[in-house]
Amino acid sequence: MAITYYKRFRMEIALDGSIDPPTLASPYRWAGWNDAMLESHAEVLCRCFRDEIDSGVFPCLGEREGCTRLMREIRRKPGFLPSSTWLVAGPTGYCGTIQGVMDRGPIGAIQNVGVVPEYRGRGLGQALLRQALEGFYQAGLRRAYLEVTAENAPAVQLYRSVGFRRIKVLYKAVDG
Numbered sequence: 652m653a654i655t656y657y658k659r660f661r662m663e664i665a666l667d668g669s670i671d672p673p674t675l676a677s678p679y680r681w682a683g684w685n686d687a688m689l690e691s692h693a694e695v696l697c698r699c700f701r702d703e704i705d706s707g708v709f710p711c712l713g714e715r716e717g718c719t720r721l722m723r724e725i726r727r728k729p730g731f732l733p734s735s736t737w738l739v740a741g742p743t744g745y746c747g748t749i750q751g752v753m754d755r756g757p758i759g760a761i762q763n764v765g766v767v768p769e770y771r772g773r774g775l776g777q778a779l780l781r782q783a784l785e786g787f788y789q790a791g792l793r794r795a796y797l798e799v800t801a802e803n804a805p806a807v808q809l810y811r812s813v814g815f816r817r818i819k820v821l822y823k824a825v826d827g
């Protein structure tokens with residue numbers, strides 16, 4: 652079976668309280684975490700990722716059940732952080748998701764961020780990211796990181812716009 656190597660960046664940001672807290676204008680509002688929200692996160696994740704490059708890198712992101720499995724794994728991590736895990740509700744239902752965990756370091760780790768296609772380009776991705784970073788900061792973390800596929804220009808641009816900087820290049824091998 653052929654192996655594809657995806658170029659990925661590790662990006663990091665220092666958290667010193669200087670990142671603006673996010674504001675969401677009506678009709679958008681935040682929906683915080685409780686365990687009953689797991690399926691809603693999975694559903695939004697699937698709508699965000701199924702037609703995107705990352706569903707090639709992480710095939711579970713391309714299917715609904717895979718997204719539920721992924722959300723369960725994130726929820727079970729010892730460092731799972733409700734304060735960095737949010738949905739955005741819009742006029743037609745949930746339209747954005749982000750999840751964060753505390754990794755060894757300690758350091759905040761963004762797991763996934765996504766906005767459904769119909770609601771992109773309105774600042775919701777930035778708001779989700781800032782909201783998760785605020786959650787890390789409130790949890791006492793002073794640094795955060797994420798990994799992004801190099802070809803995913805909208806995501807790289809989103810992270811740069813909030814202040815993340817590239818610190819390492821990685822290659823992820825994917826079978827098939």
Ligand SMILES: CC(C)(COP(=O)(O)OP(=O)(O)OC[C@H]1O[C@@H](n2cnc3c(N)ncnc32)[C@H](O)[C@@H]1OP(=O)(O)O)[C@@H](O)C(=O)NCCC(=O)NCCS
Pocket residue numbers: 699700703705763764765766767770771772773774775776777778798799800803804805806808809810812
């Ligand atoms: C990446 C993603 C979350 C961006 O969400 P969004 O709500 O459209 O982003 P925003 O409107 O908040 O834009 C944030 C910044 O990214 C830039 N950006 C957004 N879409 C872009 C695009 N298609 N091309 C270039 N830049 C883009 C914006 O210009 C803005 O930067 P600026 O303030 O310097 O102008 C969204 O495209 C998405 O869900 N993609 C699929 C899932 C995914 O790949 N997630 C990331 C996994 S690592």
